[in-house]
Amino acid sequence: MSNVKDERPIKDINDSSSNHLTDGKGIFAHQKQKNSYIVRNPLVIFGHFLLMLIVVVILAISIPLYIGKTIFEGKGTAEEEQIVLISPGTGIREIASLLEKRGLVRSSDIFVYGVGYHQKTTRLKAGEYLIPAYASMQDIMDILVKGKSIEHAFTVPEGLTVQQVFDRLAANEILIGNLPEVLPPEGSLMTDTVHFIRGTTRKEIIKRLREGQTKLINEIWATRSPDLPIKSIEEFVILASIVEKETGIADEKYQVAAVFYNRLAKRMRLQSDPTVIYGLFGGKGKPAGRAIYRSDLEKVTPYNTYKIDGLPPTAIANPGRDSLKAVAHSPKSDVLYFVADGSGGHVFSRTLDEHNINVRKWRALKATH
Template identity: 55%
Template structure:
């Protein structure tokens, strides 16, 4: 009888010890990251936790977690942040929740497909290769994409492409029916030009109206960013390479100083604001715009008005050059000599 009582006491004590050990603060003194591999079972995870000093007893973690969660395959693969002093019970709940650490990669508006793919390739967390064949220009949505460790570059790229297709369809369906652009390809192409022309939210629809008016009148768009894309493609213009006046005359399929209408493809990936601006541009008579010295543009409906705006901009350029000791580069498109909307790039 005494032996039975003793065994019972020991069993009860062991039971309460296991429960207490499972719920009491753990041995970690600082936060740490822990990766649950794909396909890892509870036994393997328990050993890894003990080996990394995250739990004090792998057996306690394994048996209590199996009992508490009812099944062994509920712990999800991923990278987790384990807080200092976290109990075994809380660790099990965290790994069961699947709330792994999220990383992010940002894709600003106006990047080309080539530039976006390079960002994916350079990200140190993403896995797998980038595709050999790039998606079409304009087909990737600019945004910040969150992902967990183990996500592949191909998965993010597919997500970007699906998001852009959905966005384009939504905005295209709500477009002004009187636009001179008739296809989604033309829509995205013009939106990409607007995206590259201005970063000001309150200007995009105005810039879009200028290009719509020029298309309606059969005028060339004469957009500086199309010169650059024709010369440098998706890699973009080197930072130390100005636009030369001679560049205007270079024949490329994208140079809207030389071609009529739109380029054959977009020149970048436009964001929501640029797409919405092109779908529903302002209704104006403006045909020209030029930098105004504040980061925005001065718009004009006539060439005389535009030439006056150009003279003001040239004066600002000269004053800035004198103040800095620089000399003006005469190669930037612009001036009062053509039916064009020169920009201050």
């Protein structure tokens, strides 16, 4: 075995010509050159621009939307409640303009866009609405969508004639349209309160009053006492109308009905002053301040029960529920007369002598006042 050593030199690890290691500055220079290329790439530049544009557009849309939504849902500016009338056929722009002029919305445009955003533009209803103080635009939209208009009331007091009801309907400025040319039968209108919205016709109110009265009369007539001396529903209404005009006290109506039933049974004339008045003045009623004189009682008319036997040909007013019930369920009694007691009611008597005493008391009381 040879002892000769290999004398070839070992390569210097610092040899710059080595292919295994690279100068650090070269690495950084190469990366810098690569980044510079990316920045200058048109696709990258366009991508940055597009991203910025999207952000700007989103902000441009979302900020006004947020502000508009806040105003649309926020507290309104009107300090007092207001009544707003929306006529049929009014468009969303007209409605918004009206609300803005009335100070109910801050911006008509925001109201239009807000209603459109909720997809309710075509669902706003015409009507008369009460808008509460400080109502938001959304509150107002909801009110108009629900369409619950303000309800008005028309009241027919017991004892009015058909003509007097017609006069009140004619004077009502909320109702529209003409009245029927021919008056319905006396006693055929319900004495009650009916509710309606602006724009309801007068003929519609008449229709409802007639239907209500017909229903009421039929219901009470069906429950009448079986031994009543009157046999038709027409006579039932006529007598109830006379009772209605004689007294406004519900409990007294039964006694008044008993008086008339007893007089009819004895073939005595009813001698009711309200029938005299109706015979003289018809449905227009007695003029205010016009007294009834003894000579009026002597005037012959188809309605003057001082001069005719039995009942007059028609009712003399519209009777209410209490008068109808009193005539349908009059108690057994032997009273034949009644006269005012000076306190709003009446005193009843069985004989003419008792009645004359009561008449003198009433006249003396009347003379002192």
